[in-house]
Amino acid sequence: MSSPEQPRGQNTRMRKMTASANGDTDETSGLTTPRSCEVPLCSSYENGITRIPEETRLRDPEAYHPKAVCIGPYFHSGRNSPSFRRMEQHKHWCVNRLLERSNHSLEPLVQAFLLRLSKTIKTKSFQQLYAKPVDMTEEGIGMMLLFDGCFILHFLLRHDPNKGAEHEYWTKLDAGLLDHEYETLQWERPWEWSLVAIDMLLLENQIPFVAVRILFDILKTEHDKAVDLTACARNMFNKYLPAGMCTSTRPIRCQDVRCLLQLLYRSLLPNPKLHSDLMKTPPKPPRTGIDPAKKLDTDGVRITRRQQWYWWPLSHFQEPFTFLDIVFSHGKVRIPQLEVSDASIQLLQNLIAFEKCYQGTTSHVANYAAFMDALNSDHHDTELLRKRSIFDVQFTPAQPELSLRRRCKQDVDPSSENYLSRMMVDVVLYKEARASRKKTQTPISDTAFFAVLAVTAYVLLAFCWYIVS
Incomplete structure (x- = not known):
């Protein structure tokens, strides 16, 4: 699969872009977005994307390890392994397609994304997006967030419940009519998308959702004005997750989403209308558990x-x-x-x-x-x-x-x-x-029961005879 064009001297430009994003130079990007979008895109990052406690991980290490795609820095060292190489190539494909549909190019996208992300988190270090130290450079984290974010964004847009004017485009793309590489990926191992959806919901396999929102804000087209990323994510959950884990339809603001796993969690919470009395004090202290x-x-x-x-x-x-x-x-x-x-x-x-x-x-x-x-x-x-x-x-x-x-x-x-x-x-x-x-009920013997039944029948027959006569 092809990857986005990377001209010579890209490393130098990447360093300059990162410096510009961190406010160390006066260079600006030609790819701009309205200032109205510069409102705080996330509320707080005191607790970044965290890691599993070691005592919990040791009980079942495989439960928290991705099988098809790496998202975020915690599994970054394994991205080039055979298990993940396929989706790593697909991430480049996703960047290419998002750039094509929005008529943008890679270099201005990188600069605009890093600039917006740096302003949003109000810090000069992308390391603070994660609760534990990350063995990556600032430039590496920024590019990782861009490629992983484009991968997630493309996956969500594919599952927009209201595809609108682009319904034909996404239908043809899923059918493999627009791109041979995508057709091969889509139909060669279709079951792999279920693994991808589960991997995107592992606790350590996350990126801050604010990165996806910034990329969407930069790359969206006129057809995307009515797109709700949380609705896209829920539609994706309902398609790939195990039966019975359907999400609710309660509205969740996009800016309140920390990561995809948190969005799933909030979408699964009990319906408050169905449990309006849960906060009432029980008439007696609750028992722990319930009978078998x-x-x-x-x-x-x-x-x-x-x-x-x-x-x-x-x-x-x-x-x-x-x-x-x-x-x-x-x-x-x-x-x-x-x-x-x-x-x-x-x-x-x-x-x-x-x-x-x-x-x-x-x-x-x-x-x-x-x-x-x-x-x-x-x-x-x-x-x-x-x-x-x-x-x-x-x-x-x-x-x-x-x-x-x-x-x-x-x-x-x-x-x-x-x-x-x-x-x-x-x-x-x-x-x-x-x-x-049951205790207050007086048991009736069979003899008494038949006696009452006989008296009732005699009264009914007498009443019928009286009416006829």
Whole structure:
């Protein structure tokens, strides 16, 4: 695959561009964007893109390591390995195509991007975008952010839910009618895009989303005015992620997105409309965990799958939900279906790690995993949940029992602010009320029952005879 043209003396120009971006020279780029776009594109970088704690990584190193594409500096040393070489070439292709569609050239793009990024983060060091030291030069980090950012931007634009005037262009491109190299990449190993989508959501395989936004602001065309990058990302999530991990449609401002993994996390949070009473104080202190599924079923609490309605008008009256939206009503615990596969377990591991690594983040995914483990205590519970279509187990061969706690290889004990606490208390209260009603009911013997039935029949026959006569 071809890469963007790199004229002689490019290293010298790159150093000058970096110096210009850092404010050390008076050179400016001929590629400009409106000043109105220079509003703060990110709120805070006190906590940059972080790394997995070593004790967590050692439990399952493969869960946090990309398989098809390297994004960001933490795996930079392996970019030239056979596993990643294909996508590294594709990054150059993406830069070329974005430049072509916007009628720009590489050199002005580099200078404008570095200048905008430096102004946005309000620092002279790109190292501060990451929480841990990065063994790369400032120039290397800047160029890495540009090529990785163009790769992500092109991938997101391909999944714009409202392709509009460029629908024909993207359709033909995906069909391989516009570019032979892209056709080869698209159809030679189509399954690879699912690996790419998962890799782009690993905790350490991230770049600040502000870099993608700046590139989009510079390279967008007149057809891109209505494009919402968060909507593109969600459409991509829903296409490639395991079944059951569909995202919500709640609006998320683009400038509030730290990285793609954070966008996925926010898109999976429980719907506040469905859990408006979660912050109310429970009538009694919540219990830790919940009874196993088999015992709940025996006690009269039915476990059912919560389904999304797709037919209008039913879908019009249903609030969207994610796999975290577990509800209890009328004696039924309704749980959305989750595909249990290597990909979904890997995503759960990275989402739980994200909750642990970033301050101010909720523990909803960890609480969900702890709840499902308490519900699924042995292979009998697993079989029940599979029959009720709550677990769609994709492992081959299927495991006799399924523990998210063991498969995630992380401590997923419920936190003190468990979003499922109120629901678990409601289940306990329902069981107590049901048991109390059974105790107060007076048992009726078979003889008394038939006596009452005979008297009732005699009264009805007498009434009918009276009417006829």
